[in-house]
Amino acid sequence: MGGDAPAGGGRTPGAAQSRPVSGRGRSQARRAAPAYAALDLGTNNCRLLIAEPSYHEFRVVDAFSRIVRLGEGLGLGDRLAEGAIDRTVGALRVCKAKIEARNVVRSRLVATEACRHASNGAEFIERVRAEVGLEIEVVDRQTEATLAVMGCASLAHPKAGSVVIFDIGGGSTELAWLDGQTGGDEICASERIRAWDSLPTGVVTLAERYGSTRVTHGVFEDMVAEVGGRLLPFALKAGAAAATPNFHLLGTSGTVTTIGGIHLGLERYDRRRVDGMWMRGDDIETVTDKLIESSIQERASNPCIGRDRADLVLAGCAILEAIRRAFPAPYLRIADRGLREGILMSMMLEDKVWVRRRRI
Template identity: 50%
Template sequence: MRANANKNKRRRTQFGPAKNSKQRLYGAVDLGTNNCRLLIAKPMGFGFRFTSSFSRIVRLGEGLNASGRLSDKAIDRTISALSVCAAKLKELRVVKSRSIATEACRRAENCDAFIDRIDRETGLSFETISYEEEARLALLGCQSLLTDGLPYALVFDIGGGSTELTWARRNQVNGFEILDVLSLPFGVVTLAEGCERPDIDRPEYENMVSEIASHLPPFCQRNKIHKQVGDGQVQMLGTSGTVTTLGAVHLNLPRYSRSLIDGLELDFGSLDRATQMLSRLDYKRRAEVPCIGKERAELVVPGCAILEAIRRSWPVGKLSVADRGLREGMLMELMADDGVPIVGNPAERTHLEADAKPPPNKVH
C-alpha cells in the first residue's frame, strides 16, 4: 500500500488559503471500512470549534474478506460520499486538510487504483496509513479525556475491519507516549460478515468473545498490563461507534447527542446491562432502538463481543467514552504545524456520578 511520501504536501490544499487568517479552517477526512467521515474546524482557545461535519456509512470493506478486493458498488458508494466531502472543503475554503484511509485499503489488492480514482474524481489526496499511525492519531485526538491522573492508559478503537489497542504512559508534560500497539484482525463488519445470520445467539456470541480474547495475552504479558490493572494504575478509554452506541443505550437517549456521550464514564456493570439488552433482541427490534437503526443493527452485537473480550481481559471496572479520535488527532497536528498552541478540547459533558441511575431501557 502506498502513503503520501511527503507530509509537507498537507500544509496547503488545492483550495488555497482562507481570506481571513484569523478564521483559518482545517479539515480531516477519515475513510474506514464502514464509514466516511469529515470534520472541519477552526482554532479556539487551546482547542478548536467544529464548523462543519459529514458522516456516511459506505461499507467500503463489504465483501473484502471473501474477495480480497474493494467491490465496484462499494467504491461507487464511497466516491459519492467523498465528493460531498470535497465540496464542503472547497465551499468553506479550508486552508489545510489531511485525508486518510485505514484497514480496508491496507488489505485490498486494488487499493492503489481506488486511491487514484478518488484523486481524479474528487481532487482529494488520500494516504493509506499503518495501524501504528492510526493508533497514534486516535490517542492524540482522545488524550484530553484521560483525566483520572493515572500513569497508564489502555485505549481501544473498534473499527469496521480491525481493532487497535494502544498501551500508553503519561509523560512529564501531561500527554501520553505510546508504549505498544496491537492491531486485531477483527472489526464489526468482518465479524458480522462471518455470521450466517444477523441474529447472533449466545453460544455464537461467546465463541466470538473467546476467539478475540485468545489474541490478547502476548500483548498483555509483554507490557505487564495485568499487574498495572491490579494496582489500580490504568484508565481505559474507548473510541468507536460501539462504545458511543452503548453509551446512548445506557442513557436511553431518544436520539444521539454528542454532548451527552463524549466524556461519559461507564462502569462495566452498566455495559453488561446494555450489552445483554441488545443481544437479546432480534435484528428487527435492534433496528428499532434509538441511535442504532437498520444500518447498525447487525454491527452492534459483534462490537459488543470485541468490547467484552477487552473488558474480560483487563477488568479495570469502568471506561471513558470518546466521540472523537482520528479526525481530531489530524486536526490538532494540522493546527500545531501552523504554530497554534493546542492541547485538545475538554469533554463535551461532565461524566455521570458513579451511583447515578439511568432511566430504564425501553424498546417498543
C-alpha cells in the first residue's frame, strides 16, 4: 500500500465522516440543523450528498448513489437515449425525496459531460425540471475541474512541490496541476491551480469505442495511446510538475478507488480503508494486469467492481495508465471524495458558515 509514503496532510470538510448518519436516537433539534445538498449527475452515476456544517468540517447526514448510465451510447452518437433518461429520472426522484426529507437550506445540483455533449441535453434538463421539480445546472469543464480539486486537495502531501489531481469520469477526465503546499489548505486550493484541462474521454465513451467484454493487452495499449494523445497539450503545460520535490498524483474516481480496494484484497469495499491510501506504481500495474487477464464474469464477481462496472473498469485503467506515463510519479494517492464535496465546500464557504461558528 505504499506505507512508507509521506503522511498526508490536513483535514477537509467532510473528510472525517462521509457516510450517511442515521437520525434515529438524535434529538429533534439535532435533526433540524440546516443542511446543504450537492448532486453530481455524471455520464455514468447519479450521486447525492447532504451534509450539515460542523465547525471547520461538515457532517454527512444522507447520501445516494446509483449507476444510471445517462451517457450510454454517447461514444457512438450525440443523443441521450430514452432508456437512459428514464433510469436517470427515476434516480433523481429518489434524490428529490431525500432533499425534501432533510432541512436543506441550499443546494447545488450539477450535470457534467453527458449533458454538455448531448444534442438533447437541454430537453432532458427541462424534463427533469417539469417532472421531478429539480433545477439542474450544466457546468462547464473548468468549473467541474475546480470543484473536484476543492473536494480532494487536502489529501495532497503538504511538502509536495506540485501535485497533479485527476478525476476520471464517465464521459470526461479532468486534470489540474496544483503548485506549492496544498495539504490542509483546501480553501485556497483553487487559487493554486497552475494549469487545468478536461479531456472529452471517460470510461463509458472509451469502453464503447473499444469494446469491453474482452480487452486484450493490445486493445488496452490502443486505449492508452488514444488518451495519451489527448493528454499531450496538458502534459506540455504541466510537464514541469513531475520534477518538483515530493511530486505525486492524486486521483479521485471509481477507477482509482476500485484499484485500491482490489490491491487491499477487500471482501467488501470499505471507504475508510481506501480514502487517503497511497499506492506504488508497480502495485497499480499488478492490479491492472490482473484485470486484463480476467474475464468480464470474474471482474463482475469482484466485490470492489460489481456487475454494473465490470465492462468499464479497464477503460478507466487505461486512462489512469496514460496519466501515469505522462506524469511519472512514485506514488498515487487515492481519494474517495471529489466533486460533491467540492460543491458542498464552495456553498458553505460562500455562506461563511465556519466563520460564524468560530465567533460563537
